[in-house]
Amino acid sequence: MEDILRPLAVVGGALLVTVVIGWIADQVVRRIAERHPEAPLWGLLRRCRMPLRLVLCVALLRGGYPSAKLAEEHEDVIAQVLTLALIGACAWLAVRLATAVVEAGYARYAAGARDAARMRRVRTQVTLIRRVVTAAVAVVAVAAMLLTFPAMRTVGTSLLASAGLIGIVAGVAAQSTLGNLFAGLQIAFGDMVRIGDTVVVGGEWGTVEEITLTYLVVTTWDERRITMPVSYFTSRPFENWSRGNPRMTGTVFFHLDHTAPMDLMRERLHQVLKLSPEWDGRAWSLVVTDTTPSTIQVRALVTAKDADDVWTLRCVVREEMVSWLRREHPYALPRINTAPAPGLEEAPDRRQVPPTAEDIGPGPGTT
Template sequence: MENVFRPLSVVGGSVLLTLAIGWATDRLLHKADERNPESPLWGLLRRGRIPYQLVLCTALLRGSYAQAKLLDRHQAGVGRALTLVLIGSAAWLVIRIAGAIVETSYSRYARAHRDAARVRRVRTQVELIMRVVSAIVIVMAIASMLLTFPAMRAAGASLLASAGILGIVAGVAAQSTLSNLFAGLQIAFGDMVRIGDTVVVDGEWGSVEEITLTFLTVRTWDERRITMPVSYFTSKPFENWSRATPQMTGTVYWHLDHSVPVEAMREKLRDILRECPAWDGRAYGLQVTDTTPSTVQVRALVTAKDADDIWTVRVTVREQMITWLSAHHPHALPRVNTSDAAPVPNHSAHPVDGRVRHHR
């Protein structure tokens, strides 16, 4: 009877104690979150309750399984399994805690600064730093797990001796991966491109949606995603419309007849922009920029606070100006002039001695 009661009491007591401590910790974090609604730290820490309880339960079982005399023949295997679970859950908990601290710091920075460009830059750096921290913790956890096996510890000296050769081979084999890794760090801390920036790459216009240590994702205006290695942005030129400020200047072109009333178009452009919510009111203008034998080229300059609004302003100005010209100045629209063709001269008549000789 004791052989059954003791393991059940040890395992059941560990589970119950874990649930009790986990519930009490969660209640404390919940109260702290209610008292400090301006800080998301406590709410983010509550997301780590599962790895936290797993660490507690595994640690209690790891310390008491020997007294429980559970699976006497396999005590070494049970102890190693519990150790592996403890290391994995501890790494999981560390990543959750680090993520909560980093996210809280970013939230405070975003509230304190109104500059959208600086906030996007910090957001990019924070995400990449969090990925690096997660990778380091995972690698250390895996290394700790491997070191629990005696065979791995015995092979440590030979592995260390061959580390130089393996490093050279791995460096050559993963040259592109390493270049993307360093390019990702360069992008994060060199402020070349940030999450949310409006960019043009390979003729595609879109906004940066995700940046990792190896690749970058651009969301195009038609909801497509373009994924490319981050080394592209360190080796090839690209347009960043949000590099310093998201404000933009756009152009609208028309090809019109020479009789177009340019001054009236300037006044109409002013009226259109005043009624367009996307126009930021900074500047506008309209000039004749080119002429051809049949048309003149008229260009309008408009401004907006970002790339999305400049697109709205341009299409609005283009559409309403064409509508106004068609209704009030139809003669200003381009026309194709036609006339009767001139008669072809008769080259078959040749003058001979002052007389015209006709050939039939």
Template sequence: MNSLVLLPTVLGGSVLVTAASGWAVDLLLRRAAARHPETPLWHLLRRCRRALRIVLLAALLRGAYRHTAWPPLQDNAATVDRILSLTLIGAGAWLIVAVSSAVVESGYARYATGTRDPARVRRVRTQVTLMTRVVTVVVAVVAIAAMLLTFPSFRALGTSVLASAGIIGIVAGVAAQSTLGNLFAGFQIAFGDMVRIGDTVVVAGEWGLVEDITLTYLAVRTWDERRITMPVSYFTTRPFENWSRGGAQMTGTAFLHCDHGAPVDLMRDKAHEILHNCPEWDGRGWDLAVTETTPSTIVVRVIVTAKDADDLWTVRCAVREQLIAWLVAKHPDALPRILVEPPPGAETAERVRATTQGTRGT
């Protein structure tokens, strides 16, 4: 048969077989997802169909293009083989990463749905995220190595590289000491349960939520939407505050400076009323007491509780604002006062004192 007829036949047949196979696999996945809606695996696997089609097309073309007997392809068979091999390796690595990510995400989704403890969910999420990235890095390294081995020059180079692997390993270890330290610190954070995605932490004087954890860095989102990026080794070598450790429930304080004549008992009753009308207060406990005095004021401390850091902030602000508003409206004399002129009677007493001293002098 003429090569000009075989070429479109082989190419068209490969494309048709690839399209039909991809459609059949997608149809099976859709039916499986419809029969088992509680399992997100089948829906997630549908994201792999593009990589699957590339793998099938590259494999079919690599096995069938020689049968076309087309002179340009026969003359450049080595180059065509290498291009198709590289495509097959790259698409295969993409398919492996996509399938493994779908399986891991499906398992995490089912675990998160059946678990009521948010701390455990955050821990598993952190571990799953890091494991997925490790698999991606390993597959990418293996794929790149396989691609390089398709070139004869790199095969010859491999012998000399293996001969000097010891020296290269020592040099690379010294040069990448910081990177390797962060890498192992990432594994320590993931499986040591030190910090998890979604935890409330205080690092370097900044309060925020752990937004992302990778093998080398950790991102903290502050209350004003800033992102603080820190190496993961920071959390294994320096102390930091993890407010979510051991549970999300928290206890906080609100301080008020008042006059010495402030009605503390009435303030205690008002604070109790404010907390009962505050939906963010979890009801675990509260207290109001005078914790310090100065020559001009007293310090009133209100202790409140909440289910997490966000609600605690809201409760503290509500208690502070409403207590101050109540004092301004009902007991303005309880607020701190600064005397800018002598009190009534002070001028008369000063004159009497001056007159007495003048009489003694004469």
């Protein structure tokens, strides 16, 4: 009976203590979060409930397993498994804690910030810092797990003796990966491109959706995702339409007849802009930029607060102005002469007929 009750007591006690302590910690954090809603950290700490309970349970089982005297012939194996599980649970808890602290700091900054460009910069840095911390914790956890094996300790001593050579070989083999890694850090802290920026890369227009240590994702206007290495942005030129200030200036071109009423078109353009919520009121103009023998080129200039609004405003101006010209001034639209060229019947004097002797007249030396 004792062989059954003792393992049950150890396992049941570990689960009971885990549930009780986890519930108490969750209630304490929840009450503090309710009393201090201005501090987002306490609400984010509630995400650590599962890893905290796992750490408590595995730690209690690891400490109480020898007294359970269960499967003594496999005691070393079970102890090793519990140790590995404890290291993994501690790493999970550390990542959740670091993420909560970083996101709480960003939330407090975003609550008082008014500069959208600076907020995007901080958001990008926070995202990459969180990924760096996660990667570092994972590497440390894996190394700690490997060092729990006696054989790996011996191998580790040998590796330290040849660390210089291995570092050179690894650097050459992972040159591309390391280049992307350092490029990601350069992008994060060099303020080259941020999450939410509107960029043009490879002829594609889109918004930066995600930045990692090795790659970057751009969402195009038609909801396609373009994934490219971050080293692309440190080695090639690209357009960033929202760096510093997202305001944009757009143009709309019209090809019209020379009789187009420019003064009336300016008045109509101003009316369209005043009725468009996308126009920010900064500037507008309508000028003739070029002429050809058959048409003139008219450019309308409009402004908006960002790339999305300037695109919408350009479409609105183009549609409204063309509809107004077609309805009120159809003569201003370009016209193409499609009349047929005159034929031989319409121009008989131009027919090629062989000349007669009378048409040629007397030759030289004759009387």
